[in-house]
Amino acid sequence: MADDLFNSFMNGPDEQGRFGIFGGRFVSETLMPLILRLEDEYNKAKDDPEFWAEMNDLWTHYVGRPSPLYHAERLSEELGGAKIYMKRDELNHTGAHKVNNVLGQILLARRMGKTRIIAETGAGQHGVATATVCAKFGLKCIVYMGAHDVKRQAPNVFRMRLLGAEVIAVQSGRGTLKDAMNDALRDWVTNVHDTFYCIGTAAGPHPYPAMVRDFQSIIGKEVRTQLAEQEGEGRLPDTVIAAIGGGSNAIGLFHPFLDDKSVRIIGVEAGGKGVDDRIEHCASLTGGRPGVLHGNRTYLLQDGDGQIMDGYSISAGLDYPGIGPEHSWLHEIGRAEYVSITDKEALDAFQVSCRTEGIIPALEPSHALAHVMKIAPDLPKDHIIVMNMCGRGDKDVFTVAKHLGFDMSDTEEGRSFEE
Amino acid sequence: MTRIDAKFAALSAAGKKAFVAYVMAGDPDFETSLEVVKGLPGADVDVIELGLPFTDPMADGPTIQLAGQRALEAGMTLERTLELARRFREEDNTTPIVLMGYYNPIYNRGVDTFLEDAKAAGIDGLIVVDLPPEEDAELCIPAQKAGLNFIRLATPTTDDARLPRVLQNTSGFVYYVSVTGITGSAEAQAGDVGPEVARIKASTDLPVIVGFGINTPEKAENIASVADGAVVGSAIVSQIAAGKPVAEVLEFVKTLSDGAHRA
Ligand SMILES: Cc1ncc(COP(=O)(O)O)c(C=O)c1O
Numbered sequence: 005m006a007d008d009l010f011n012s013f014m015n016g017p018d019e020q021g022r023f024g025i026f027g028g029r030f031v032s033e034t035l036m037p038l039i040l041r042l043e044d045e046y047n048k049a050k051d052d053p054e055f056w057a058e059m060n061d062l063w064t065h066y067v068g069r070p071s072p073l074y075h076a077e078r079l080s081e082e083l084g085g086a087k088i089y090m091k092r093d094e095l096n097h098t099g100a101h102k103v104n105n106v107l108g109q110i111l112l113a114r115r116m117g118k119t120r121i122i123a124e125t126g127a128g129q130h131g132v133a134t135a136t137v138c139a140k141f142g143l144k145c146i147v148y149m150g151a152h153d154v155k156r157q158a159p160n161v162f163r164m165r166l167l168g169a170e171v172i173a174v175q176s177g178r179g180t181l182k183d184a185m186n187d188a189l190r191d192w193v194t195n196v197h198d199t200f201y202c203i204g205t206a207a208g209p210h211p212y213p214a215m216v217r218d219f220q221s222i223i224g225k226e227v228r229t230q231l232a233e234q235e236g237e238g239r240l241p242d243t244v245i246a247a248i249g250g251g252s253n254a255i256g257l258f259h260p261f262l263d264d265k266s267v268r269i270i271g272v273e274a275g276g277k278g279v280d281d282r283i284e285h286c287a288s289l290t291g292g293r294p295g296v297l298h299g300n301r302t303y304l305l306q307d308g309d310g311q312i313m314d315g316y317s318i319s320a321g322l323d324y325p326g327i328g329p330e331h332s333w334l335h336e337i338g339r340a341e342y343v344s345i346t347d348k349e350a351l352d353a354f355q356v357s358c359r360t361e362g363i364i365p366a367l368e369p370s371h372a373l374a375h376v377m378k379i380a381p382d383l384p385k386d387h388i389i390v391m392n393m394c395g396r397g398d399k400d401v402f403t404v405a406k407h408l409g410f411d412m413s414d415t416e417e418g419r420s421f422e423e
Numbered sequence: 424m425t426r427i428d429a430k431f432a433a434l435s436a437a438g439k440k441a442f443v444a445y446v447m448a449g450d451p452d453f454e455t456s457l458e459v460v461k462g463l464p465g466a467d468v469d470v471i472e473l474g475l476p477f478t479d480p481m482a483d484g485p486t487i488q489l490a491g492q493r494a495l496e497a498g499m500t501l502e503r504t505l506e507l508a509r510r511f512r513e514e515d516n517t518t519p520i521v522l523m524g525y526y527n528p529i530y531n532r533g534v535d536t537f538l539e540d541a542k543a544a545g546i547d548g549l550i551v552v553d554l555p556p557e558e559d560a561e562l563c564i565p566a567q568k569a570g571l572n573f574i575r576l577a578t579p580t581t582d583d584a585r586l587p588r589v590l591q592n593t594s595g596f597v598y599y600v601s602v603t604g605i606t607g608s609a610e611a612q613a614g615d616v617g618p619e620v621a622r623i624k625a626s627t628d629l630p631v632i633v634g635f636g637i638n639t640p641e642k643a644e645n646i647a648s649v650a651d652g653a654v655v656g657s658a659i660v661s662q663i664a665a666g667k668p669v670a671e672v673l674e675f676v677k678t679l680s681d682g683a684h685r686a
Contacts, residue, residue, distance in 0.1 A: 020557070029557050030526060034578040034603055036555040037585060067441065176488055182479065189481045193605040196580055198495045296527045297479060309500040310531025312478045 013262035013339055016330060020208020021300075026329035029209045031299045034193045041402035043211040045116050055111065060218075062107050066140070067097045069104075069222065073230035073390070078360040083138050086243070086383035088376060088387065091227055091257065093367065100254040101220060102133040102204060108219035110137045111198035120144045120199045124188040126153055126249065126320035127368070128160025129395060130204030135169035145169040147189045149327025150270035151179035159298060160399055178200035178314050185298055189411050206328035209299030220256025227390055228260055235388065238277045243268040243379075246392035247372040248342070249286075249321050251328035253394035262339060269330060272375045275344035286315030287344040288327040289335050302329040318347040318403065319367035321395070349374040351407055354397065366395030367403065370384040426519040426547045427572050427595040430469055431630045432653075441596075441652025442467065442643065443632055444676055445523065447474035447490035448507050449499030450663055456494070459663065460511050462673040464518045467680035471511075472550070472595035472630075472654065475504050475524030482552045484607035486657040489664065501528045501537075505544040512545035519593070521574060523550040526562065534562055538569040548595045556588045563592050573595075577623055577631075579603050586626055596630040597623055599650065604635065607657030611632035611636035617649035640682030647686035655679050 015216050016023040026074035029039060049055040063069040072092045091197045093101040099258045113121060121143050125131030131147040138145035147164055151173040154161055187209075192201045207214040224244075231239055244261055246254035248271045261267040276285035285291060288303040295304040297312055305313040305325040315324045334340040345353075350367055353374035365373060372391045380389060397404070405412045434441050444463055447581035448455050463471050476494040480487060489556050507521055522541065529537045529551065541549070549566055556563075556575070563573040573596030580603060590597065599620060611633065620631050633646050633656030647653040658679070662672045 029555065030553040031555060032552050032578075033555050033589065034482075034600065035575045036557065037580045037582065055569065138597075176485070177478065186479050186481050190484070190605045191480060194608065196603050293531075296525075296530050298481070299553070301530075303464050304527075305526070307529075309502075310477075310528035311495060312527070 009301050014259065016333065017210060017214050023330045023333035025294070027213055027300050028212055029299060030296050030301065031209045031310060032139070032193060034196065038278040039209050040195055041114050045112060046211050046215050049067050049115060050111055058111055059108060059377050060266050063104070063222065067103055067107065067379050068095060068278055070226045070230065071095050073234065075234070076336040076361050079356065080380070082360055083377060083380040085385065086380040086387040086389045088380060088386060089231070089338040089388065089390045090363070091223060092397035093253065093392060093394045094222060094369070098129070098133045098136050099398060100129040100366065101223060101256065102130045103136065104200060104222055104256065105131070105219040105252060106133040106137045106214050107205070108161045108201070108215070109397055110141060110143070113143070114141065115200070116200065118198060118200035120146070120190050120195065121202050122146045122148065122188050122199055123202045123204060124148045124181065124417070125204060126150070126154070126184070126323055127319070127399060128157040128164065129321060131169070131171070132160050132163050132167070135164040135167035138169065139167045146183040146191065147272065148173050148174050150174050150181055150184045150200055153180060153184070156403065157320055157399060167304070180314055180336045182312065182314070189298070194368070195323045202207040206255045206330060207298060207300060207326060213300065216252050217255045217259055217330060220252050221259045223253065223256040223392065224258060224260035226334055227257065231388070239388070242266070242387045242389040243270060243389045244273060245270045245323065245372050245376055245389060247368045247394065248331065249368060250326065251331045254309060255330055257329065257330060257390070257392045258340060261413055269334070270340045270375065271340055272371045273342060273344045274315070274319055274322035274371060275346040276316045276318070278346055279344050283313050284316040285344065286317045286322050286324060288330065288341040292325070294332065297326055302326050302332045304337070318350065318407070319371065321366070321368045322371065342376055345371040345374040351404065353377055354404060363393065364397035365393055366397050367400045369394050424549040425570065425572050425595065426495070426517060427470065430519050431596060434469060440683055440686045441469040441598040442647070443470040443472055443543040443634070443652060443654040444468040444659055444679070444682040445472040445474060445654060445656030446659060446663070447476060447487065447494050448504040449476060449494035449497055450490040450660070451493045451506065452497040453499065453503060455669065457507050457510055458669045459672055460507065461514060462546040462669060463676065466673045466676040467684065468518070468676060469652070471518060471520045472523045472656070473504065473508065475501060475522055475528060477525040477528060478558055484608040484657065485589055486664065490660045496619045498519060501532055505546070506541055508546055519547040520545060521548040521550055522546050524552070525561065526551050526553050529562065532564055538566055538571065542569055542571060544564050546571065548574050550574045550598060552576070556591065559592050567592065567594060574598055576600050579619065583622070586623065590627045593629065596632050596651070597627060598654070599623060599631055599633045601633050601635045601646070606635055609636050610638070611642065611646055611651050612669060613645040616646055617626065620650045622634055639677045643679050643682035646686045
């Protein structure tokens with residue numbers, strides 16, 4: 005089936021940058037020439053062995069790839085069903101999958117002679133990864149972060165500053181990730197000549213969704229090889245599961261398996277306080293409708309007038325009212341399933357991972373893990389699930405402590421665990 | 424022939440430059456905004472650009488962003504924006520109205536329904552910031568078929584190779600964005616703008632109107648003197664934001680239109 009090019013799910017996007025009706029290039033005329041040039045440069049780089057040689061070298065020696073594929077034995081036992089593997093992208097330098105993509109885009113920016121890098125960030129992970137790679141290459145880095153997120157992700161703000169980046173707290177709109185993206189786009193329109201916009205997820209105008217996917221696909225490609233090594237030649241996962249903010253870690257895991265019909269593909273959106281009319285969630289596919297924002301057509305949380313709604317999630321990294329266009333397409337054609345997990349379920353999974361595997365996960369992959377915990381018990385023992393452990397939880401311990409009622413504010417005064 | 428075509432034909436016959444005023448529909452509320460819009464022809468505004476509020480205006484600076492937020496908070500919608508145009512048309516059947524905004528509210532309503540309703544409400548043209556020529560099939564072509572002008576933005580990054588594509592399905596007039604940036608930011612310089620306008624005019628018979636960064640009567644005059652007209656947006660919206668009475672806002676608009684008409 006993978007050889008059948010006409011029936012492949014892996015050929016998108018088309019020349020218009022579309023996956024079915026999704027994707028496209030909905031940007032102002034000022035940006036259009038830049039986006040066309042970027043597409044051109046990316047197409048050249050993609051076919052240039054030297055570009056990939058440099059990527060691979062950095063992935064190996066700077067990021068620490070390949071990340072392990074780890075059999076979570078105690079967790080599998082506790083759930084009593086499927087055999088669960090974790091793809092350990094939380095062990096990457098900077099603590100999440102974000103750096104996979106940032107390296108690719110920064111190498112491209114260097115090829116294009118751009119000297120000023122801008123990025124948007126929600127949880128701060130993409131901002132930290134961008135600041136890191138910019139420090140490594142001596143590039144000026146400006147990160148836009150919603151004022152609200154600056155408050156709830158303070159450790160990452162400090163990290164970015166340490167790394168030499170300028171962090172701009174975005175006051176426009178309601179001060180969350182979508183507003184940060186708006187302000188990054190406004191910066192780009194203003195500084196077209198020297199600036200490269202390093203987008204942090206598989207969304208935005210074409211070619212970003214395809215480009216970010218290609219850089220993140222290293223995750224799924226490694227899983228393919230590693231699982232064959234551990235389980236025998238040709239053994240594919242039966243189910244792959246990943247959390248979805250904009251959808252970059254998920255598409256990175258999913259894409260290499262799209263044409264393997266036996267592989268069940270599940271994306272997990274942030275259900276917040278529950279997916280209903282109050283829109284206190286970020287489940288664009290389960291609770292939204294198609295619309296146009298940030299350069300692409302995709303599923304969006306919006307009101308009856310087409311105004312974009314602010315979602316809600318305990319996890320700042322999933323707090324985005326849209327989703328990458330390729331996921332919208334995979335959803336509509338039914339190749340992938342999309343479900344949602346609430347804050348509470350994610351918090352439970354977070355603790356289970358700590359307790360059974362000694363892995364403190366980020367809140368984002370905790371959503372994926374929560375869904376694993378829902379389905380694994382009913383699956384046979386030879387059913388292999390691979391979930392993407394796409395980030396570590398250091399950035400989230402404060403948030404989790406607050407939810408679990410543990411006061412970390414004055415631990416220096418000697419407050420003990422017993423209290 | 425739309426009201427836009429008729430207006431430019433008349434201006435051209437009289438040897439006059441156009442003055443285009445932008446206001447956000449529903450800012451700070453429906454009634455005040457309607458009063459401002461109704462007063463614009465009396466302040467010698469030739470074309471009205473009516474902003475359609477959107478939560479995520481990625482090409483706008485803080486002034487117009489906040490105007491959109493005020494309008495949305497006061498309950499403005501696409502439906503009410505069309506209602507505002509309808510109410511204006513009860514009294515004025517010649518001044519062209521161009522609806523300016525972003526695609527999602529229009530897409531959300533459904534393109535065909537929207538075009539029918541917009542035409543019935545007396546809208547003459549559309550400027551949709553996030554629809555470049557690459558996406559012409561979405562709205563531009565259907566709009567032209569429905570008898571509405573689709574006015575394209577040309578920018579300093581639109582080079583000679585790209586210009587024909589930008590002009591191809593444009594009608595009414597061409598809106599030259601004088602700076603790379605967002606609304607209300609850098610100031611337009613007539614010295615930079617003149618040659619760019621000439622470059623565009625060499626490829627089209629449509630009028631070329633210049634906007635972004637024009638905020639005083641003098642600027643309006645300078646810029647209009649090297650183009651077919653000038654647009655002022657943020658400077659007018661700022662007056663509304665400051666809570667100036669409608670009469671004062673309109674007096675200010677009159678000084679701007681006088682500036683452009685001196686050119
Ligand atoms: C650890 C982690 N996982 C997931 C995400 C969500 O992004 P995406 O859906 O693009 O992978 C983020 C975003 O900040 C993140 O930090």
